[in-house]
Amino acid sequence: MSHAHHTHEPDHRTHEPHHHTSPDLSALQAEVLDLDAEVLASHIASLTDWLPLTAAPRHIVDLGSGTGAGTFALLDRFPEAHVTAVDTSAPHLQRLREKACAAGLEGRVRTVQADLDAATWPELGTPDLVWASASMHHMADPDQALRHVRELLSPTGLFALLELSGFPRFLPAGEEAALEERAHTASDRFHAEHVPHRGAEWGPKLTAAGFTIAGERTLDVRIEDPGNPAIARYALAGLTRLRTTVAEGLPPEDLKALDALIAPEILIPRRDLTVRTTRQIWAARP
Numbered sequence: 372m373s374h375a376h377h378t379h380e381p382d383h384r385t386h387e388p389h390h391h392t393s394p395d396l397s398a399l400q401a402e403v404l405d406l407d408a409e410v411l412a413s414h415i416a417s418l419t420d421w422l423p424l425t426a427a428p429r430h431i432v433d434l435g436s437g438t439g440a441g442t443f444a445l446l447d448r449f450p451e452a453h454v455t456a457v458d459t460s461a462p463h464l465q466r467l468r469e470k471a472c473a474a475g476l477e478g479r480v481r482t483v484q485a486d487l488d489a490a491t492w493p494e495l496g497t498p499d500l501v502w503a504s505a506s507m508h509h510m511a512d513p514d515q516a517l518r519h520v521r522e523l524l525s526p527t528g529l530f531a532l533l534e535l536s537g538f539p540r541f542l543p544a545g546e547e548a549a550l551e552e553r554a555h556t557a558s559d560r561f562h563a564e565h566v567p568h569r570g571a572e573w574g575p576k577l578t579a580a581g582f583t584i585a586g587e588r589t590l591d592v593r594i595e596d597p598g599n600p601a602i603a604r605y606a607l608a609g610l611t612r613l614r615t616t617v618a619e620g621l622p623p624e625d626l627k628a629l630d631a632l633i634a635p636e637i638l639i640p641r642r643d644l645t646v647r648t649t650r651q652i653w654a655a656r657p
Contacts, residue, residue: 375391375508377584383614396458396470397462398462398479398613399611399615400548400612401437401462401466401606402608403608403612404437404440404602405436405438405466406601406604406605406608406609407440407605408439408440408443408444408493408593409601409605410440410599410646411592411594411646414590414592415440415444415617416447417590418531418533418615418650418652419447419448420448421443421586421588421652422500422529422654423529423585423654424499424500426499426527427499428452428498428499428528428529429447429451429497429609430452430453430455430496430497430498431454431455431499431500431501431502432455432495432502432523433445433455433456433457433502433503433505434457434487434501434502434503434507435457435458435472435487435503435509436456436457436464436467436482436506437460437467437506438462438466438467439456439470440465440504440506441468441502441504441533442454442456442471443469443470443474443476443502446479452479453479453480454479454481454583455482455495455496455498456480456482456486457483457487457546458485459480459484459485459486459487460484461563461616463485468480468534469483470493472596473523474631485592486514487506487516487519488510488512490515492523494641495523497523497524497525497528498523498525498528499528499529500522500528500529500530500531501520501524501530501531503533503543505534505535505571507534507571508571511576513571514575514576514579517580517582519579520580521580521581521582524657526657528654528655528656528657529585529654529655529656530577530582530654530657531652531653532648532650532652532657534573534650534651534652535649535650535651536648537555537648538554538555538613538648539592539643539647540552540647540648541602541606541610541645541647542604542606542644549630550628551610553621553625554599554614554621554625555613557617557620557621558616560615560620561619561620573651575604575616577653577655581657582655582656582657583656583657584653585657586653586654587651587652587653587654588651588652589650590651590652591649592647592648592649592650593645593647594646594647595645596641597642597643600639602644602645602646603638603639603640603641604642605640605646606638606641606644607638608647610638617629
């Protein structure tokens with residue numbers, strides 16, 4: 372959470388083509404991650420509850436923390452724990468620290484800016500739990516990163532790896548959903564080039580890195596809540612970011628239709644949007 376991740380299809384590194392309005396992608400990304408945390412809070416909580424831990428963790432590392440969706444869910448779930456949040460993005464970590472201060476949690480959070488593709492990682496202690504939500508697929512060499520995680524963990528620790536099966540869908544069935552699918556198909560082509568490990572088989576990768584899989588779960592997320600204005604904001608941020616990715620890959624009439632849909636004054640008042648996605652989690656022991 373993580374993603375997280377984020378997230379959603381959180382992307383910390385890809386330079387996406389800008390379109391005519393050139394939104395600030397880092398700020399847009401942070402907003403997607405924040406809304407992801409807000410809208411999917413109960414789902415993240417159910418995953419932290421499910422973790423097959425032998426004891427409550429005291430030290431947790433959140434790898435690819437983004438703006439802190441996982442960090443805050445874990446602080447909430449494990450009131451005795453401290454979390455070290457690691458991310459490549461200084462603005463995301465700054466936002467995470469501001470949120471921690473606002474919640475009176477700054478004493479329980481440490482942030483570390485680091486490139487997790489580096490051959491050596493910064494000193495992160497010996498955590499009882501490592502959480503990586505929608506971040507492992509961004510690694511240039513995920514197998515190397517998994518070996519790092521295994522070396523990092525306490526011998527009795529647990530690694531929780533969460534991944535999304537792609538970014539959530541929002542639009543209702545019919546022409547709009549069909550347009551959304553075409554946009555995602557174009558986006559998948561873009562990501563296949565830039566984020567090749569998205570959708571990797573993580574079970575075999577974990578085993579190959581020396582982990583023992585302690586549990587695996589797939590969560591089908593479907594949120595229909597016409598009274599929740601965060602869903603429309605989440606759809607706006609997500610579809611706006613999708614638009615930046617597919618600027619080169621969609622026919623002009625589809626781009627025009629998408630632009631009409633994602634005009635804030637049109638999308639924000641809508642109450643017929645849903646959040647539909649699938650999340651997978653693997654719990655593994657070193």
